[in-house]
Amino acid sequence: MKKVIKKIKSSAIVKNDGKNFLHFFLAFTVIFVALAVIIIQVMQLGMYRATDQNLRDLSQNQAFLQDAANNQLGTNSPQSRGDYGPNNSVIFYNSDGESFMPSSSTAQSSDFVLTHLQKSMKFKESQLNSISSVSVNNPYGDDWHYRYLTSRFIINNVDGSITPVYVQIFSNVDQIQDAMSRAMFVIITTMIAFWLLSVVISLYLANWTLKPILSAYEKQKEFVENASHELRTPLAILQNRLELLFQNPTSTIIDESENISESLSEVRNMRLLTTNLLNLARRESGIKISPEPTTASYFENIFSSYEMLAENAGKSFTGNLKLDGTINLDQALIKQLLTILFDNALKYTHDNGEISLDVQKAGGILIFTVADNGEGISDEDKKKIFDRFFRVDKARTRQKGGLGLGLSLAKQIVDAYNGKITVEDNKPQGTKFVIRIRLDNPITNPAKIFQKL
Template sequence: MGIYKTTDEKIDRLTNDHISLVSLAYRGNTDSSIQYQQNDTPDGGLSETVQVSPNQTVILYDKNGTVLNPSSDIPSATIAADLKFTTKNISKIETVSIRANSGETLLYRTIIVKANFDKHIKTNIGYIRLLVNVNQLSESLSRSQVIIITTMVSFWLISLFASIYLSNWYQRPIIDAYEKQKNFVENASHELRTPLAILQNRLELLFQRPTATIIDESENISQSLTEVRNMRILTSNLLNLAKRDGGLKVEFSEVDASYFEKIFKNYELLAENSQRHFSSTVTVKGPIKIDESLIRQVLTILFDNAIKYSEPNSKIKIQVDKQGQMLTIKTLDEGFGIADADKRKIFDRFYRVDKARTRQKGGFGLGLSLAKQIIDACGGRIEVQDNQPQGTVFIIKLKV
């Protein structure tokens, strides 16, 4: 085992010097059963190349395996039971667990070697057992294992929760996109289903009266044409939204106040034909940089909504003002207004404040969604507020 590598190397060094092991056995032991005679009686001195420590114990055996030096640390009964002498494991390092005199269980690395002395040394020592206490190493290993396992479990739990969190975080935009696509398809199918059903019913009515003239069926034909126009507008808006989803290509160019004035002259004619009163103010000095076609499209969407959702003889006003680097466009009407709960949703695709009324007016809930996408692409923002005393105000802010 790697943890006992240093201890085993130390054991190998000690077992190469049997005289030092005998000297170690003599320390604290004057048992007369040990016969060891050299020129001088061992005085406890050890070889200069071998260092011993208190956690080392030496047990001496005679040639028959009888213990010659009872240990003060290890009871004789324990030596007889747990440290049975056998020549099968000579020179093999083992790990043994024994009970000490103090009552605690100690862990040792141990080895039995055959005693080998010079011929002039007279002794009854046949075998030497060296024991090195490794409790501290074992406890250190146990603590390390606990720390490693605790750390691994902690990091595993952290990584698990982090993976779940990151997975949900990364999936959120995918799920949102899927839900939007699902709603988009469902709403588009619903919007197309209605004009198709009307067309089918009107055409079936025509077949019920095959001899009728065009004048007789003018209402059915007119209604059919109306639904066809609605479908054309809807499919055109859907295509525009699909293009916008692929990414808007914004092309800025310099314009001045005349750009807005020309657009608003056309709005005056449209408002007059719709029995609305239109007015505009343009406070723009010098050139500004905008995308002409995209901003014109947004203005047309807001103006068209103001016409649709306001009563005849009501007022519609558009204000264009430039302060510093900020261009502000306000569209004010005196229409039905928008509830606070609906203000957060009117820029969603197919969302309509009053579905019955907007269907009657020919709305599909796509215009404001398209307008917001354009303004976002141009680096601006659009918001909606209440007009006083009645109506709605759309505010566009752009850096120019």
């Protein structure tokens, strides 16, 4: 058992599980990174929107800029400190990009801030009419954070002349920055937590997507192994029988009739097996329903044939039909289905056994019931009865010509009709198969690789 598990784990299909996990994990990583970037960008734009709009308004306020320029040029009276708020600072640059002596609209402490702000800033003509962010070193605590706008301005001098200058308008955003840092911490922490969770989800999805494939793979292996085993037995018998013929080269056909008969019997079994295997392979890719108008006479002819076969086998057959009008059925598939069930009942009933087949239509459902008074099937075997090559009693079934493929074919036909087949105990003894197929919604049964097995 350990060798089998080790072999499965080392198979190409299982190894591909790592690739599936990597694909899912990378997809989740890209999604979370993109989501985090988008959320942070949108949040920044929202938080800075009012500040940026205020900077644009101040850059268009001629009175504000003129007052600020007079403060820095020293032409304002001491009482006139400008009408801009304490969170705003202004630096003017001459045409050569050199700043004027710093001044502020607030008290001396603000001049201290503006002085450090001036030391940290350099005029860049490429930044004209654009809003940027800057952090200024605070020797006594946390850094100051500003948003600023660079633009042109014309100063009206006292003597009536004008001076073209450049101006940078600053707005302190320390509070916004603190809120932004806290929000970013929450966002990044949440994204990392979900990103780590995506590892578990990726492993689950990789395993989940491979489950039906692995199941189909194991069923395929089992099918090939069982088919090889079934072929090995008749081939061995044929080899032994032919070797016996060579041991008596002078014997007549009558003398070796037993060996010849057994060889022919095994050849017939091999032919039946290969035919059923071919049918299974064809059915696996999908059964195409080809309905045609069908009346009660179709089933009456089947009943007549089954009655004759049962009589030849020393058993009795009873057919009950409750069908009015015409229905659409794939007559070849339905006959194959009923023949499989009838043949199964014929094999597993004793001499003078009784077999019955009931056909009735209930709304859009056609119900078949095939019952016998044979050996019956245990509850444990009922769960496996539709598996390929499964036989309740392999030794006795081989003697009766059973290969364990008939009921598997029957179930595929029922599935193609989107129907259901069940096996029950027949009171007081025997087995009863009940089939319900839909007449209004037949489907083509696709390969079941991605269906739950």
